Amino acid sequence: MFELSQLRCFTTVAAELNFRRAAERLNMTQPPLSRQIQLLEHQLGVALFTRSTRSVTLTAAGRAFLVEAQSLLAHAEQAALTARRVARGEAGALTLGFVASAVYEFLPQVVADARTGLPGIDIALHEMNTFEQQEALRARRIDLGIVRAPMQHPGIGCECLLREPFVLALPRQHPLADQEDLGVEALHGQPFILYAHSAWQPFNELLTGLFRAHGIVPDVVQLLGSTLTILALVDAGMGLALVPHSASRIRFENLGFRPIELGAGIRSELYLIWREDNDNPALHALLDAIRQTAGALSA
Template identity: 35%
Template structure:
């Protein structure tokens, strides 16, 4: 006969009470049923665990040893049951969230902090990933949600516009245009550009090239970098100018001047994207927080 959970529970309660009547009452069974359950357990274990008397019960040495592990086992099993229930309800869980530079330098940290305070039992595994790679990762279920540039047009993917950023020019502090009252994108036509490379910045470059074409030029790219810090450093060093997201205002960088581009009204949409068809309860909790609580308390995407 195999040992079942009912055998372990009955033994632990009997060991706590050391009295058959009281233990049977707590288990909501009869005393004969409790005696039968204990007998079945002892037969399965192969040794006596409790010595019975007419008035009470006493653990054997083997019973005391068995009790320590039995209590741990019951505790672990109850925890596992609760964990499964809470995970199904979206209370516990783990989410894999990818982000790109504009998101993490913008409002995403504020969202993450607010969600963790509201749902501390859901672990967020955050990883940097360029927009184009996020799209692939979403389709291959390697991430649960991505924060990327623009929406991901796919029948399986749900998009939510989390934020909007404006385009700004980044200039070295010593640049002649750093002190002008008004700056247009076309004013940068003859300037050497510092841009993120195509491996990590393809989505931003595609949008920027369209804007430059509409302004009558194609940027002369002198230097490329893989990270925002690389772009900032190269511009501050006087290598060239760049066009970035207005989220750069949240950062501090010496030697860098940020100028709005007065002729560019188009904005950069920062979207949250996820596969709704395979959303876990934890992801549903996150998306509900994002689309209801976050919007309600933060007035939606920033203008």
């Protein structure tokens, strides 16, 4: 079977139709070039050139082979370029898991920044809760995840990406909607929609601990896991809720948001998790891009 070097010799001679000039372009002498062409013709079993003392022309077989040879060389160059880009982390494919609440602000910005800064990396998105992402990461079904709770496990990288305050979600006509300087005491006795308790959703434990510490007893009317569902019920007038600030981008007709002072340490957090033994070069490029996005949003 012929080699790429033979194809380069052939296409150069076909372009110059002169062995001396072709040899000069290839930085070689004429006899080795002639031998390469003869060997290629022997391997193909056809004559590619008609030679005379005055001219060199392509045969019909040579003209047909030239089209294919140029295509093969282009594909070979593209393959080499792709391999180098993958090795540098500039190209490749990754699977990113994320919790639903990350889509309100953070994830869309991550995807937009990655499309601009890492156009050669294909990112497949999978919505999962934190527990599902932890299991998927162990099984290598995802390359990295955006979760609500840190993952403490040997061989797993984990870092906090974002910390944001909670805001009070309430119906627009509620008396607290116009009150200045809201604090946690304003929630005492109020109908309240709370995040359900789960091992992978820390908000229930965080907020119930806050209430206990301040002696606040809201009237909990629903326990739910989805921020979107909670806000839909607030919009319907069923109660108040504390949600991450990024959720205030959600719009319902009767839904409003107010800042509220809850004290130090009461923050919503997003964590990034990944396998430290993942050898995909694109992973580290995307990790850096996600960190930059997080830094810009936190500034």
